[in-house]
Amino acid sequence: MTQEKSTLGRNDLCWCRSGKKYKKCHLNRNLQKKNNPWSAVESNKKEFHKKKCCAENGAFGPCEGKIVKAHTVSRGSNLTKIAKKSKVMSYNTNISKINKNGGQLIASEIGIGVASTFYGFCSQHDRTLFSCIENEDFIGRPDQCIAIAYRSLSRELYGKDAASHLRETLRDADKGDTITEQVTFQSILDLNHEGNEAARAELKKTHDILTNALANGCVNTLQSMIIKFDNELPFMFAGAWSPFTDLHGKKLQSGYANQLLEQIFISSFASLRSSYICISWVNIENAPGSIIAKQICELPGNKQAEIILQYAVKHIENVFYAPSWFEDLSFLQRRQLDKLAASGIDILGSVPDDDIHFGLGFLLPTTTQVFHSTDVPSTEKREMNE
Ligand SMILES: [Zn+2]
Ligand SMILES: [Zn+2]
Helix, strand or coil: CCCCHHHCCCCCECCCCCCCEHHHCCCCHHHCCCCCCHHHHHHHHHHCCCCCCCCCCCCCCCCCCCEEEEECCCHHHHHHHHCECCEEEEECCCHHHHHHCCCCCCEEEEECCCCCEEEEEEHHHHHHHHHHHHCCCCCCCHHHHHHHHHHHHHHHHHHHHHHCCHHHHHCCCCCCCCHHHHHHHHHHHHHHHHHHHHHHHHHHHHHHHHHHHHHHCCCCCEEEEEEEECCCCCEEEEEEECCCECCCCCECCCCCCCCCCCCEEEEEEECCCCEEEEEEEECCCCCHHHHHHHHHHHCCCCCHHHHHHHHHHHHCCCEEECHHHHHCCCHHHHHHHHHHHHHHCCCCCCCCCCCCCCCCCCCCCCEEEEEEHHHCCCHHHHHHHC
């Protein structure tokens, strides 16, 4: 980019460092037809269909069988519970859908068989690692909390691996822009790429920690706060991210390029009579996740579910609503959720800045109990007693 553009010959390497010749890249780009902005989202999604096992590093033994569509939110016990005719509602970032809705991100119905899946585990690892949450009721056992955190984090890491191709995918998204705009755009791409690589590194670090915890049964590696409800929650979600700010928007960690950020893990579960929200963090001093969990704890019991829901919608993609509940929301309630969801899907990875609405009631169940996973007997002890 330091090279003077006007001195570039047609066969020189392009100033944007794509590695292509100038004539095949930025020459006359200002005269080219603009791309649809959502087409970048779409191309990036293709990367999300790459098949690879996130547990292939050996700690869990060799991979076996095909790479399967792994669920991020458990299908059997959870999605089925909130579904109507095997469908749930979620935000569809498909380009044609968004275009049809006039550029708006709107929740629509999706079959539970395809909801929240990614090609991230071989059938052997998918079966063995997640049996404790897929085939058993969630009760907040440490091994269950680690398994769901591991799966959410694997999906995020898989996403960052996919997004590492984004810079090349978006190289020509500045068609029709002025030269100044092109230079700005290409430097944003570079910055974004650096950010993604940093995020990959920090997620990889935590992934290694959780891999070790899961493989060796180190139940204290992860701390989890579990919120129990005696009624059904009309939504399901699972995700992990590195929070920059707390529940009230105050800075938690700064995200400088040389700092490896800590993550928070949030997921929900439904069992026969109860629902749960599980919030986890790697057990270090002043972990951002522990600060957020404490803030949630301090909220009135009848507000906790709705604040966590908004927090989740703002930061994670895998949020699913019960159709009957979602359809009954008021205009203001629905607009708030839609706004939070849209703020979270910025393809260039900026931090979502729409705020959680503390005053807007969603009439969700009141918390009946808050406990920590360490209060629940671990699976080893349970099996020994059986
Ligand atoms: Zn170029
Ligand atoms: Zn595998």
